[in-house]
Amino acid sequence: MRFLVMLALPLAPAAFENAAHAQQQQQQQQQQQGENGLAAARKLFAEALRAEEKGNFAEALEKFRRVAQVKDTVPVRYRIAACLEGLGQLKEALRAYQAAIDLGAGDPKDLEVVRDAKRHTSSLGERIPQLTLTVSPRAPSSSEVRIDGDPLPVAELGKPIPLDPGTHDVTASAPDTVPFRTQITLPERARLSLLVPLDPKPAPKNEEHRTALPPPASPPSAITAPEAPAQTASSSSSSSARTTGGWIAVGAGAALLVGAGVTLALRQSDISKLEDACPNNVCPGEREDELSSIRSRAQAEGPIAGVLAGLGAVGIGVGTYILLSKPHPNASTGAGSNVNFLNGARGELRLGGRPAPGGGRLVLTTTF
Template sequence: MAETTTSPFGKGLLAATSIQLAETRRGAGRAPGMSAVAGLASAVAVMLAGPAARAQEPARDPVAAEALFKAARALVDKGDYAAGCPKFEASLALNPSASTMINIARCHEREGKLATAWHDYQRALVLNRETAGEQRRRSLEEIAKKEIAALEPRVPKLSVVVEGAPSGVEVHRDGTALPAAALGEPLPIDPGPHEIRASAPGHETETRAITLAEGQTETVALTLRPAAAAGPGAAGAPVTAGDAPGGGGGVPAWAWVSGAAGIVLVGASVGFLIDDLSAISALRDNCREVPGGTYCTPGYDFAADNARKNRDFGLFVGLGGAGLVALGVAVYGIIGAGGEKEPAPAQGAVALPWIAPSGAGASISGSF
């Protein structure tokens, strides 16, 4: 059952009275006014401290705590721990007692929270000092110590170590910060999954998950690595063509190669067009249509100019088309460099002209 305790305000009032009487006795040889003032000041100071002490402590209601304790006991006896255990917690909040704490410890033990239950029994021993009645106090103490002895070999322990711990390291176990003095110590913990996280300024955060069984003792060793340097030009960072000095202001090199090839091809196609027009002009000047066929000036090589005309026209079309394609690729590369930078391709685009007896053209190779 729940035990009752003495009110802090009552203790404070008794203390104030005692101080006032003592001051009165000591001040018998002083001036009467000074003794009275000193005694009154002491009494007022202690009486004012009484409400402050009550404000810092949770409100107590032993009657409600007793009712909740009995209701919880009845539910647990029926096997309804889900409804009974929260009532023990509510009873403890209204009036802390060793018996209520022991029942809460048993609830946690049943849930598999062995370290939490072990801690609850330790708290019960502390609360038991205020239990009324010597026999009752000894009985509760024996229960708590017996349960602690039975739980200790079952409680898992976890030790966290940060190898070469950098300055400002912070370690969290299941979201709760571990003090630096706790590192390396095997601390009791409930069975089941747990998460360990370590971080430090200028270092990568490391997270480790571990699952502990009853009675298991484990050590989690963490090593924090320096954070990698970021940004182009940093040690180990890749440098693209647009980032390299003299890289054409961000325009990839293949765009300039393709543009130059396009200009050469278009220029060559224009040259073949001029030669084609010259051949056509020579044919018109030296040959004319007559009834029954074509008449050419004696000594004029009709076949040579006719072949030159056909060849030049094919080269004009092929090289001109290839040049326009190469120029288009160059424009694409230059415009694209003005937006989001793309990684430079492993090989630039190159236009390669080809000439065959029946025609001409160009092939584009590389990455676009």
């Protein structure tokens, strides 16, 4: 035993020396790998910056995240947040800016980056849209509401939910209710509230109540009974059409008379202009074209007023006649009936009245 111990004593220093040398080599290798990794990360960071400057935010974001795996710093987190903001992912960008602020808190060398990140978080808080969801009072307590497939906690109902700008799917379901689904497009800064109508399904109708009872047998004398109401309805329809046509004719005649009055007023105004501009019927030469136009207009306005007045008087007369007269027993009935008036040797005046959804329509035709 003593011999073995004496034999091992000379070998101990050599073993320790070999172990120390191996550890030193491993540390050197790790240091070399770290230096190579940092150099590659710096190169990748520069490439990501160029991609971000060109607006290639998706490419830049992927490279910045690879850099963060090598060395996570405040500037790297800030650039990740900026790319997320450029992609419109405002919620995640807000979290990334806050992560940069937390990492750089108290470090003087990152003070400017932290200050800029705080400015972005302030503006993003206003730009991020918010959606408030509530369910109908009759909805079961087991109702489940989802936004873009993610379930919404019950505690979040009735509270503003921050969402990224864009289109979002809102679905809801519960036992024995009609499922709900809709799409909502939210622009930046939107503040929207939505009521989710989760109401119970309608009870099924009893099929027994759908069976129609056979109609009672009618006596032979009842076969002709419907004819009397049909004639009454036809007569009522004809009377209504005549009344509608009469009022339309009166209204049209009154409108034409008003138009005639307005035309006469315009003619008198043009005559006054001519008298003022041409005292003693002597018109200035520099206004010859203008005064000639006024004179022509005044000459045309007189006949126009006369025609409008005549048609207006005819319309009022025809309408009054329709309203005061009774329908002829042999007159055709229905919505498209025509009535002839003033049939004589010199011509014919025909009035057609048709009911319409907003009132009636009058067709006035004259031949002479």
